[in-house]
Amino acid sequence: MTAEKALQLSAPAFRAAPARARRGLDLLYLGDEFCQNLVPSPDDFACAVDAFGGRVVLVTPLLTDAAFDSVEEIVEAHASPRRPLELVVNDLGLLHAARARWARSVRPSLGRVFMHRVKVMPRGFARGFLKEHGVRRVELDDPALLPRFEGFGLKYSFHTPFRYLSVTRFCPWERRWQGPCGYACLGAVRKLEHPRLPAPLLLKGQAYGVRTGRPPRHPAIDRLVGEPLPAPEAA
């Protein structure tokens, strides 16, 4: 089986990306799992759907009410039972709404932040929770987590080359709580080093993580999601 190939871009990165960056892709992941300022506006999403021409997955982080409103507007405009919208979800409120309001028009995929909450649930509860909420796909960036969901009948989207380890809402780039954004993080990565770290920590957007290698081979990984990881800033 050949895995689908996706590229994940934040809304402003998509606007800045040349058209050739989208060639050969099966899907576009638009948004961000860690910062709500990088999630597309309803206008952004509509433009991306037109420009990309293929399937566009809406990627969302934990959401404040204001950000939820914007996601809701996108779902209302672009999701229908005939053309369900794939939605990467990291927020309990959004997952609940996906089941309660959009069960036939949205296909939720469990995001990488939410996934770490589900992985500590008792297996029986986790399986029921995912089934009840219509989750058939999980976003993963760590192969060690594959056995945790074994037997659940899930498909996996595997993300490379950035494995998330931590996330903040105190913007490390603009040194303030989230609010109107200057997009200082766009196209930039910082490398943090310390003698005790086995590998440098990378700061990408609002997330800290490490660079990873090739995705593992696993029969349930049917989608590979790449994301640009620029070289870290020079001193």
Next chain:
Amino acid sequence: MLIVAGSKAYEEAEWLLANGAAEVYCGVPGLPNHRDEDQCLKDDAEFVRIALMARARGKRALLAVNEACFEDSYPSVAARVKAILKACRVPVIIRELPLLHYLRARGVKADFIISSLSLVFNSRALDYYRGLGVKRVILPFHLQPSEAGRLVNNRYGMETEAFFHADFCCPNMDPACRLDGWLKAFQVCRFPYTCGGRPHRMPEADVPQKLDQVYDTFHAGVKYLKIIRVNDFRDQQEVLKEARVMLALLEKGVSRGEFRKLGEKLYFSVSRHGGRTGG
């Protein structure tokens, strides 16, 4: 606002309740909570004594069950929580969805308080908790009061609680931060890193930003102000006094500018923030 303070011992709880706290919250060893055992009470009996003492003063104790645990432990957790509630009816702070469902299915009747660690960032998440006996939600540390209007004024009448930001700041979002587990070390977020050859710390809010959060939390209409458990109780005593003075200023109606000015002096008078060492 009413102050909710964490407590590690009966004597601490007694002092906190006598000095301005309306509620104390405590963990007990073996019941999953977000602190190591050295920040818990000795046993369940000590919690019950605290709860009864608090009730005699017209105040309350809250039982913290705000951590994940293995499924094997669920029956014993439910039995112990039930026994505690039989001795003293108290609200239970809970984090994990499966444990909340389990406790309810086992007939644990309590007013539940959703932990900040449950990451309730919007009012729609409350739709999930509706009908599960939830009476209060503790706002996640990284959610700003300016973003929480609809959560605070939610349609279910759930109360809200927020951290006293002038005490501390976590650079990253607990529990979405896995750095400590990754490195098997403590407070990896506070390591002295280098970035491009220069010293680098993971950024966190500065003092004016922390004071703004206190100011905005008060004006957002959040009902409870949370002061966390710390190792050195003298620190917590100072922080409680600091919080009370700040609340008195806010109740007097000081402007944001005045609050920042006076609040900064108060902030640096606390040992934990450099007052004792002057650093």
